[in-house]
Amino acid sequence: MIIRLDKLLIDLPKPEHPDANAAAAVQELLGGKFGEMSTLNNYMYQSFNFRSKKKLKPFYDLIASITAEEFGHVELVANTINHMIEGTTFPGDPDITPMQNAKDKRVTRHFIETAQASYPMDSMGAPWRGDNVFNSGNLILDLLHNFFLECGARTHKMRVYEMTDNPVAREMIGYLLVRGGVHVVAYAKALEVATGVDMTKMVPIPNLENKAFDYARKFEDQGIHRKLYTFSPTDYQDIDKIWKGTHPSDGKPVEVIRGAPEGAPMPDYPEIPEEFAPGISYEDYLEIAKRLQRNAGI
Numbered sequence: 001m002i003i004r005l006d007k008l009l010i011d012l013p014k015p016e017h018p019d020a021n022a023a024a025a026v027q028e029l030l031g032g033k034f035g036e037m038s039t040l041n042n043y044m045y046q047s048f049n050f051r052s053k054k055k056l057k058p059f060y061d062l063i064a065s066i067t068a069e070e071f072g073h074v075e076l077v078a079n080t081i082n083h084m085i086e087g088t089t090f091p092g093d094p095d096i097t098p099m100q101n102a103k104d105k106r107v108t109r110h111f112i113e114t115a116q117a118s119y120p121m122d123s124m125g126a127p128w129r130g131d132n133v134f135n136s137g138n139l140i141l142d143l144l145h146n147f148f149l150e151c152g153a154r155t156h157k158m159r160v161y162e163m164t165d166n167p168v169a170r171e172m173i174g175y176l177l178v179r180g181g182v183h184v185v186a187y188a189k190a191l192e193v194a195t196g197v198d199m200t201k202m203v204p205i206p207n208l209e210n211k212a213f214d215y216a217r218k219f220e221d222q223g224i225h226r227k228l229y230t231f232s233p234t235d236y237q238d239i240d241k242i243w244k245g246t247h248p249s250d251g252k253p254v255e256v257i258r259g260a261p262e263g264a265p266m267p268d269y270p271e272i273p274e275e276f277a278p279g280i281s282y283e284d285y286l287e288i289a290k291r292l293q294r295n296a297g298i
Contacts, residue, residue: 002068003232007263009072010175012083015168022164023084024106028123029160029173030077034152036176037120038132039183040070042149045135046142058241059139061230062190063146065239066183068231068260073176078118079267080172085116091273098274115277117269140194147187151205154180158206161213174215178225181210181249186228190242200248209249224261226254233259 031037047064050056088105092098102111107125110116120128134145154177161173181204188199210216210225219225228243230236240256247254271278280288 002071004071005260005263006266008079008266009076009179009261009263010171011264012076012079012267013167013171015083015166018087019084019164019166019169020088020102020105020107020110022166022169023081023110024125025123025160025163026077026081026084026169026172027107027118027121027125029153029157029176030074030081030118031120031126031128032122032156033132034149034156035122035128036070036073036077036153037128039149039153040067040074041130041133042135042146043067043070045133046146049135049137051137056139058238059143059190059194061236061238062186062242063142065228065230065232065236066186069179069183069229072260073179076172076176080168081118082116082269083168083267084166085110086269088116089272089274111275115272115275140191143187143191143194147184147191147199150180150184150187151203154184154204155206158208158213161215170213170215174210174213174217175219177210177213177216178219181225182228185248185254186239186243188248189245193242203248223252225249226252227257228254229257229260231260 029035043063044067047060047067050060050063053060088101089099089111099111102108105111107121107123109119109121109125113119122128134142134149136142136145157173157177157180161170161177164170184203184205185200188203191197191199204210210220226247228239230239237258243254243256245254246252271280
């Protein structure tokens with residue numbers, strides 16, 4: 001089960017101007033082959049299907065706890081996309097074409113299929129596919145795949161970072177470069193425990209430190225690249241059998257945090273009348289409130 005907190009992992013800045021085409025590029029980090037939908041579902045099904053959970057508990061705990069964090073990563077990228085698209089169109093009578101700006105955007109699905117919001121698709125609008133999930137049942141092979149998946153995801157984040165200077169996109173990518181780096185090192189450490197091979201000598205892949213990115217530097221300065229969260233107050237505690245020792249980038253001790261990060265407030269998006277979203281007028285709202293009161297016997 002998942003305990004869900006009504007918070008984002010970090011506070012996202014509000015951009016001054018809409019940037020729907022850059023949001024289309026960011027979609028790759030959500031629904032692309034190496035996007036957060038893939039990392040979430042890979043680890044989720046590996047944790048669901050894990051064999052010998054008790055005998056191999058530290059490995060199970062590691063995959064399960066990272067699964068929970070990946071849910072937050074999906075949520076963070078989705079909200080980044082929402083911020084970037086907001087304001088592309090304007091309210092008005094249908095005959096004045098209030099959504100005229102949408103037709104020239106790279107991913108028109110953002111305006112036709114959704115109400116100017118994120119969707120489980122890649123940067124070209126193709127839906128995320130379930131066959132992006134890899135779960136062989138062989139622990140070493142799954143861990144090796146996860147290591148590769150995180151390195152691929154890191155590569156794509158770095159490329160999208162270089163495609164846009166949008167502040168909300170870079171804030172999100174800077175954070176995820178650091179947190180994704182944690183997962184790279186975590187799976188490397190797990191492979192070392194399981195096989196004796198020191199995979200940490202291979203990182204970072206690509207060979208460029210996170211500190212090279214302005215928006216990642218502050219998160220590394222906070223030391224979050226050395227922290228791995230259980231995302232549970234009582235369970236998955238044996239990740240400390242794997243997440244131990246020092247971090248390969250700075251040689252400082254790594255740390256297991258029981259629970260979740262403090263987080264930041266969840267954005268509340270305004271209505272978009274030209275998209276008929278949410279489709280609840282002020283009068284509708286008052287009537288809904290009356291029904292709720294009646295149902296509660298008030």
